[in-house]
Amino acid sequence: MPDSRLPDLIARHEADLLAQWAKALSAAGATREDLMKPEELRAQCADLLGSVRQALQRGGNDITGQGWEKVRELLTEISRTRAQQGFTPTATASFVFSLKEPLFQRLRSEHAANPALLVEETWSTTTLVDKLGLFTIESYIKAREDIIRRQQEAMLELSTPVVKLWDGILALPLIGTLDSARTQIVMESLLQRVVTESTDVVILDITGVPTVDTLVAQHLLKTVTAARLMGTDCIISGIRPQIAQTIVHLGVDLTSVITKSSLADAFKVALSRRDLMVVKRKAAAAGAQA
Amino acid sequence: MERIPILQMGQFLIVTIQVDMHDRLALTLQDDLTSRISATNAKGVLIDISALEIVDSFIGRMLANISGMARILDAQTVVTGMQPAVAITLVELGLSLPGIKTALNVERGMQLLRAALGDRQADPEQDDVDAPVEA
Numbered sequence: 390m391p392d393s394r395l396p397d398l399i400a401r402h403e404a405d406l407l408a409q410w411a412k413a414l415s416a417a418g419a420t421r422e423d424l425m426k427p428e429e430l431r432a433q434c435a436d437l438l439g440s441v442r443q444a445l446q447r448g449g450n451d452i453t454g455q456g457w458e459k460v461r462e463l464l465t466e467i468s469r470t471r472a473q474q475g476f477t478p479t480a481t482a483s484f485v486f487s488l489k490e491p492l493f494q495r496l497r498s499e500h501a502a503n504p505a506l507l508v509e510e511t512w513s514t515t516t517l518v519d520k521l522g523l524f525t526i527e528s529y530i531k532a533r534e535d536i537i538r539r540q541q542e543a544m545l546e547l548s549t550p551v552v553k554l555w556d557g558i559l560a561l562p563l564i565g566t567l568d569s570a571r572t573q574i575v576m577e578s579l580l581q582r583v584v585t586e587s588t589d590v591v592i593l594d595i596t597g598v599p600t601v602d603t604l605v606a607q608h609l610l611k612t613v614t615a616a617r618l619m620g621t622d623c624i625i626s627g628i629r630p631q632i633a634q635t636i637v638h639l640g641v642d643l644t645s646v647i648t649k650s651s652l653a654d655a656f657k658v659a660l661s662r663r664d665l666m667v668v669k670r671k672a673a674a675a676g677a678q679a
Numbered sequence: 680m681e682r683i684p685i686l687q688m689g690q691f692l693i694v695t696i697q698v699d700m701h702d703r704l705a706l707t708l709q710d711d712l713t714s715r716i717s718a719t720n721a722k723g724v725l726i727d728i729s730a731l732e733i734v735d736s737f738i739g740r741m742l743a744n745i746s747g748m749a750r751i752l753d754a755q756t757v758v759t760g761m762q763p764a765v766a767i768t769l770v771e772l773g774l775s776l777p778g779i780k781t782a783l784n785v786e787r788g789m790q791l792l793r794a795a796l797g798d799r800q801a802d803p804e805q806d807d808v809d810a811p812v813e814a
Contacts, residue, residue: 573767580763587783614775615766620759620782 394499395492395514396445402495403438409491410434417483424474437463438488441521450513452520464521468529472536481529485522489515549575551582557589558659560652562627564597572608576615583621590659591616594652596627606641613646622647622662626655683708685715691723691792692716692754693785697730705741712745716752723792724749727785729760739774746779755795756780759788 399406411431440459447456464485471481492514500507549571552560561579565571579591593609595601601609613623626649628636636643649655660666681704686693692715694708716724726742746756759782769776780795782788 576767577763580766583783584763589783611770615763615770618758618766618769618776618781619761619763620784620787 394510395517396442398495398499399438399442399445403442406491406495407431407434407438409494410438410488413487413490414484417487418480421476421480424476433463433467437467450517452517452524460521461524464525465528468525469532472529472532478526478529482522482526485518485525489518492518545571545574549578551579553582553586554592554656555660555663555665557587557663558592558656559583559586559588559590560592560594560656562594562597562652566600567598567605567608569608572612576612579612580615580619583616583619588621590622590624590662592624592626592652592655592659594627594655595625595632596629596652598627598632601632601635603639603641606636606639606643610643610646624649624655624658626650626652681707682711685711687715687719687721690721690796691725691789692719692721693725693727695727695730699733700731700738700741702737705738709741709745709748713748713752716749716754721754722796724754724756725759725785725788725792726756727759727788728765729762729784731765732762734765734768736772736774739769739772739776743774743776743779746776750778755792757782757788757791759783759785 411434414430414434437460440463444452444457444460449456451457452460467484468481471484493511496507496510496514500510544565550562552562554560559579559582561575563575567575582588583591593612595609598605609625613625616623624647625643628648628650647655647658649658657667681698683694683696683698683704692712694712696708698704712724715721724745726745728742731738742758746758749756757780758776761781780791782791
């Protein structure tokens with residue numbers, strides 16, 4: 390729309406439009422004063438409307454074009470902060486879509502004498518605002534996905550601690566479901582520690598693993614095999630009765646691995662592998678005297 | 680031609696692989712090692728691969744083969760110092776090398792070999808068996 394009157398119209402009635410937009414926003418319930426101060430919202434509105442006008446004046450209504458860079462930046466920033474503040478997708482989209490009403494009203498009063506022009510202008514305005522709204526939602530979702538991914542990463546780091554129980558004995562308490570990505574990280578961090586601590590025995594404790602299916606069992610076996618290839622023995626401990634039942638029903642072969650029902654039992658085995666033993670102090674003292 | 684040196688230490692042969700293994704080198708090593716085992720009448724072979732950072736399925740299988748051949752020639756094989764990345768690669772390739780003994784470093788590998796040999800000397804009947812039962 391090379392001869393659009395829209396930028397001109399926005400420039401002439403900017404203050405009016407802003408006031409009406411604010412009204413439309415609160416009518417749509419998109420203000421959420423508990424999450425965001427009204428002044429802040431007004432500043433955002435003014436910024437956005439101003440940059441939309443500039444972009445329109447520079448020409449083109451292709452919002453992926455170069456003239457619209459500032460608008461895109463603004464919208465991305467707005468939707469990102471809204472995703473973090475906990476706005477719903479509807480509230481975020483309404484922020485842009487509620488600009489339609491004041492714009493249409495303004496257009497109607499401007500072009501009341503020329504219905505054909507009015508329809509044309511309304512159409513181009515509505516496509517423009519729709520594009521902006523969709524762009525906002527897209528960035529909103531992207532921001533949310535970023536948050537989810539960061540949380541997943543944080544969870545991965547949290548849930549795979551390698552614990553040293555004794556010289557040459559490491560334990561790996563696994564918590565949560567094991568998938569391929571986690572197994573990879575568990576394996577890597579475990580094997581790295583095996584090298585640095587020069588470990589004889591590793592105890593994989595699966596008390597915190599809610600279910601064991603064939604895939605999880607396969608991942609466990611992979612870890613055990615990799616540790617064995619490096620010259621370290623693996624013991625799997627913390628197998629609950631239900632899990633033992635599932636493993637047998639699934640036909641998973643764990644005969645090549647030492648399994649114990651509790652971490653304490655596994656630790657005993659690990660100590661005996663290292664020719665160590667735990668004795669009561671009194672008994673030891675009596676033994677020394679004798 | 681490039682060769683991997685094989686060192687003799689008492690009853691044991693020691694091989695440290697410090698270059699990238701390519702297929703020809705692996706086959707040469709296999710040849711050299713089997714002839715040295717029979718020439719020196721070695722009872723144990725220690726292969727240190729702590730400097731090896733890349734393996735493929737061929738090298739993995741070659742390690743298994745060498746260990747099998749050595750066993751037939753009445754020598755125990757221990758592979759030592761496998762890097763975590765190498766171990767993970769072999770597992771992902773489906774090569775769990777079930778017949779091979781492994782140790783974390785050369786020192787522990789030697790302990791393992793001595794222990795295996797000590798067992799056999801204590802039980803002389805086993806010396807006649809071609810493929811001794813795994814400890």
